[in-house]
Amino acid sequence: MPPVQQLPYFTSHLERVTVDSWQLQLGGTLEPMPAFLPNWDPGVTLSTSTSITADVPGIFEDCALGPDARLRAGLRWYSPGTGLRGTGSHVDLALTDGTLTSLLSAEIEGTQLASSLELAVCLILLQPGLNPGPFTARRPGTLLYLQEPRQRLLLEGEGGRFPVELIDFSIGRTVLPDNAGWVLVWDPEDLHQPVLGSVRLYVNSRHERVKQAVTLGLPEDFGISEAIRYDLARTLILGALQNDEFVNRPEAFAEDTVGAAIHAMLHVYFDGVPLHDLRSNAEQPSSFEPKLQAALKVFWGE
């Protein structure tokens, strides 16, 4: 289903609601929420909070709500890794509240989360009142304001951005040579899959040099790290450019999918170049691969 372009009812102007910075309880004290938690443990409950200030009369005016309408401001969370959603605390609003400041918080069990956590404040209609106007929201639960962009917390550290796993290539397999260094496992024919659920870089734990480059990232391993980085980008880009759906409708891939990730990558490395042109170009490796090396600045160390 395509995303909603225009809502069929009046909504609040974004400036009517101010959301303060998000806080996370770490080691007994509240601290500004970091971008990621390198030592995240599913056994730990995350405590988070933010403070909101809402211009309630302004919101009523924007939404053409009658004085007897009731609203609710609340905290919602979603974890793309588990696909689970939940809520934190909420506060109900009436026209007579004027400008209202409130603390919203949530206690989220780590067992409900994987890969990342998204948090957002939203404002919904609770009761439409007796005489709603023609373009006034009427159904309870209708979103009148949604914080964008959402607050995002990456769990499981840097590894969560691109799943990397160390395995011994010599155990139980006949498909890989024992002495290979790494392999990327993914499905270029289905780019709707989530990156975290379907793409894996397997590194041979028997290959000490490669293993060290991936796990420690020491300066002396720069060459190996760059070779892997180039190989991954090349594999993903060339694979996606063979996919007709990707080339024809790259915007069709939802956030966090493989297709969206590769589209974002191409936006960075080949900004403004139509995908059909890139595909044609990629059919001539001697021309395309130097361009890719240049775009990625491979081995330049920048």
Next chain:
Amino acid sequence: MFSLYPRLDLLRAHHLARDHASKSVIELATQISPSLEGVVFAPTGGNRIERAELEALRNTVLARASSAGYPGAPSETGAAGFDAECAALLHTTMRLHPSEASHIEVWAFLTCQLLPDVVRWRFPGTAEAPAALERYVGTSRRGLWRNAFGRLWWRAHRFHTPGRPDPYGLLALLTEDEIVQLTERPSLAADAGLLVQFSGTFLAAYERNTAAGGRVARRELIRESVKRLRRLLPMTAFDLLDQQVVGSISASLIDDTLRTATKTPVAV
């Protein structure tokens, strides 16, 4: 306390799955060797499962499969009954939490190493197209939802209604098509409260309509009702409403579907 299960890397899982898909149920059953060699466990989040517990899990699932005809081909009703029972069984006995259950490698171990014969039995395929690899590894378009056991655990988790006399009752009441309609849409499946309310309301409305002589097909009712609900999801936060209100909105959507369907001339 939660349990941590062995994780089978996808490379090895794909290799095993290709091999399993060409073998018979009996062949696979005689080759079971749930080796823990080369598998990894999550570092935190519970206690590592013991080998004896894995064997007990295999025996319990196998007993359920046997009562549904294993190793003989399952009938449609036998397969549906097995799915409902096995889903509840996995959810109650595995002591998994959603974070651990979201890792496809956990399910790849179950399907490729512990219970490959049951996967082959449950999804026999045809002579031309044997059991799909996605039933072992589950990395197709719908990812985890296609894995033979991962999909069952997640169904049980989403339809679980603690406090009711039969907390997994919805799994037996809903058909396969209805469960697919309700759970394979991430935006709907994410909200367990809405899912349970909507499902219960749908079942009650269909029963009432049928008792009153209504002619709306059950399949049509769920498909059209879910379409109406999905249209609301991008602009509605059901999870911030009281469950009673969610139930009321669900009933209103399903009643609208029934009214519209009743007005449509029935094809003869």
